[in-house]
Amino acid sequence: MADSIEIKELDQVVVRFSGDSGDGMQLAGNIFSTVSATVGNSISTFPDYPADIRAPQGSLTGVSGFQVHIGANQVFTPGDQCDVLVAMNAAALKTQYRYAKPNATIIIDTDSFGPKDLEKAAFQTDDPLKEMGIDPDRVIACPLTQMVKDCLADSGMDVKSIMKCRNMFALGLVCWLFSRDLDIAFNFLREKFAKKPAIAEANIRVIQAGYDYGHNTHSSAANVYRIETRHKVPGRYMDITGNKATAYGFIAAAEKAGLKLYLGSYPITPATDVLHELSKHKSLGVTTVQCEDEIAGCASAVGASFAGALGVTSTSGPGICLKSEAMNLAVIMELPLVVLDVQRGGPATGLPTKSEQTDLLQVLFGRNGESPMPVMAAASPTDCFDAAYHACKIALEHMTPVVLLTDAFVANGSGAFRLPDLNDYPAIEPPYVPEELRGKWTPYMRAENGTRYWAVPGREGFEHILGGLEKDDKTGAISTNPENHNLMTQKRAQKIANIPVPDLEVLGDSEDAELLIVGFGGTYGHLHAAMDELRAKGRKVAMAHFRYINPLPANTAEVLSRYPKVVVAEQNMGQLAAWLRMKVDGFVPAQYNEVKGQPFVTGELIKAFEALM
């Protein structure tokens, strides 16, 4: 073990908490990120949880991880590999060590490394560190369980409840390593357990004990770190996951538009948290219906929109397969609808808890007939708020279903969210039928921008029928007239093409880059980090990230043709590249594709991009 302590000033640090699914790693990680964010550090988090319903305790498949990246400057990703790995048991060390940097500090609970634990974790010898080639000098090995028991011996708590506090000891130790202010953690716990003050105080005692242990022993670690905040954006902040930010975006948009928010949904990983979140907020009038299936989730949202609400449905890729039919109905009926697709690994049930970008072509094209639909993608957990807001705005103002793509990585990850002021957001004004059209109005009359007017049931004099059959442009009656169908097809396409979207922004060396990195959605952070590191090495690199995919920004072709080399990097087999090649004449990009269900690794991106230059 190391003898001396060195205090290192760091730009950034990555901590990974790992343990059994029931060990409370997510809570420990959350508190640590909140404590760090409160002092102004930039944060990005990512939970990595097992798909098993409840794997046996201590088993390799039951390990769950929570990674936190904190930085003095802005951080864009939860980090490739960690500087500190907390492994609450042998199985966690076995499965999570590969996420640790070669010189990382490892914290283990020696009480969870007994013969049975080692056997469950499939270790061959009784020396797991040696077996894995881990330098003991980098390891803080403490009898964590025993110390927690001692700490709470006089608390009157039962053993089971005491064991639930183990995560707080690890948290206290990590807080000591990074010189964090414990008061913030204490306040967090007192608020979280406001109704169970005894639990809060027990947790607080254990955190303090972990901190003191670090302090008193100098924790046998080689390093103690400090991360000072350099660039602060003043304001009030909260920690928010992508799914919660998406739900908030829907609520904000409905309020701005003065409409009831209706969510029709069916539970599906990793989208279910949106249903959970919206179901909580009945005091804002939010209506959620957990339907009998994905089909009804979408169909009922179409019905709600017809009735004058903001209809939303939330799902993941397998749900999109089932919703396609009702999404298509909203296309031909020209009713507002927002479809949230929190992408996961596919095909079929695929990798339910993992992240991919493999639904892009599905949402663009996966419907019968000519079925144009706006598609957007959120770039980060906090960006989900703006993306959801604008998806609703487009749906309501242009009378169309809109697909919002996020993914498991963005949905479960979190970031520091600067509280938005709705006054700063653009108005949402649906095209209600103007009163002067009374007596003359037919259902497919269009405003100047090609949008069909909205007549909400209950309004006398505007009774009408919509439906899945093609309608006559003028009368709104069923029509199989070939010229009319051609005309209506074009009008529906033109309406979507007319939707104004912001120009594509070029980041980095926009003037003289030798390589333009192109991506969409949840890979934003990793691509940005790769660009930053390449530029720090002196390379000329720029980046363009798509949030609006259909319609594409007006300057797309111009941006893509401006640079000597373009690489489209995405977590699929090349779906965005295929879409861009279809839309931009002569565009032939290099591609970086990876379908592992895991976030990109910045280091690997850098290597691949350097090879292209």
Place this chain on the structure above:
Amino acid sequence: MSEYTFQDFKKGQPRWCPGCGDHFFLNSLHKAMAEIGIAPSQTAVISGIGCSSRLPHYMATYGMNTIHGRAAAIATGCKVANPRLTVWQVSGDGDGLAIGGNHFIHANRRNIDLNMILLNNRIYGLTKGQYSPTSPRGFVSKSSPYGTVEDPFRPAELCFGARGHFFARAVATDAPGTIEILKAAQQHKGASVCEILQNCVIFNNGTHDSVYTKEGRARNAIYVRHGEPLVFGEHNEYGLMQEGFGLKIVEIGKAGVTMDDILVHDAHAEDNTLQLKLALMGDGDGFPIALGVIRDVEAPTYNDAVEAQIEEVKAKKPYHTFAELLETNDIWEVR
């Protein structure tokens, strides 16, 4: 008195085959809506796909002719989002019970205040004559040239199995009987299933022959009314009595049977055992087919409960706007 006539609900020229049961039903629906007296602007008629699902095009109300099987799901969203609307959902036997079977049972289970019309001609008409989920075993059709080898659904059984609280039946050609159950369905708060027996003159002609005429109904049907004895026959000479676990037909005045022995219909009984027995009569078992309101039991509706819960939570929780919602989180300030 209603301020509307059936003309106020009529629109367009129906395109169904001459003699199709849909024509008869549509006329009765117009009349029933006029008698009910709810404005066309406050009414939405939502159908799926199929011959009968064309119906909203002939209504001067708000309406949607949607996609195959999804009418009940779409109507659910419509009613929950805007409970002030009166919502009618119209489906055929294929639309409602085959592709839309899941939505049918769940709309009943949730007890959403929808008037659910099931136009049952036991055939797929729009796709030109395939057997449906209500076609009897052995039924010969284009897709079953040697007869079907499956048993049909009996709509009442499905409705009751899904804990439905309202089930009524009428024959399309029987306008007074149809109007009566449609009005009762509207009166009932919750999911109200009305099975309409109707003929398909092209692909399944004569499927409900035994009750399609007034004379046929006098011989082969029994009109059930809450609180009245279950009697039938051209001169009401027959009645129904309970025997063991079943029902039996008796002749009144014979073998010592008097009116006092006859079972009195109770549509409001929570226990649906006898109502189900009535609903399932007439399937070649020698019993008459029951027409009228067979079950009509009050129960909390989904849409009312959704609204009530929202009001309850509004009163309890201190945050009612997005800005207030933000403040419920752990917030820190960076200066």
